[in-house]
Amino acid sequence: MDTQVTLVLQKIGEHLALCIPSEFAQLHRLTQGQSLTVTVPERQAKTAAQLARIATLEQMLALFDPDQYGGEYLPSTNVGCEIIK
Template identity: 35%
Template sequence: MSKSATLTIQKWGNSLAVRIPSNVARAAHFTEGLTVEVALDDVGLTVKPVGQRTLTLAEKLALFDPAKHSGEAMAVSPVGAEAM
């Protein structure tokens, strides 16, 4: 998956803009409506998400620890109206 692209800066109203290609946006975990910070640095601009990003399912599963999270969560015998 390509994580870079050569883009052309375009006029958008009184501002300048670039469109982020979908493969680059996916690699950066950028989604529509995401709040980002644009910062000036030594060589240009940096665009990065503000705050914690939402983990993907694969990332959540990689963090799963069976010793900590496994076990039966439901009651083993009937409770409430089931017991009648």
């Protein structure tokens, strides 16, 4: 999806900064601390977000702590709408 936004360079301390509107950041799933590459060919700046590497199922399961999460993904009890025969 191509989206264009015009940003104004702002001086912050000794640096110049681009403030990205939150709606634009949410639309393109940009997060604080994420690296962006800015390319300036022929005086027209273009940016490209560096995508985060997607973890494998094995990597996510290795990070799962059953003590922290109660031993299962979504432990729950009956909520009253179940039909039990």
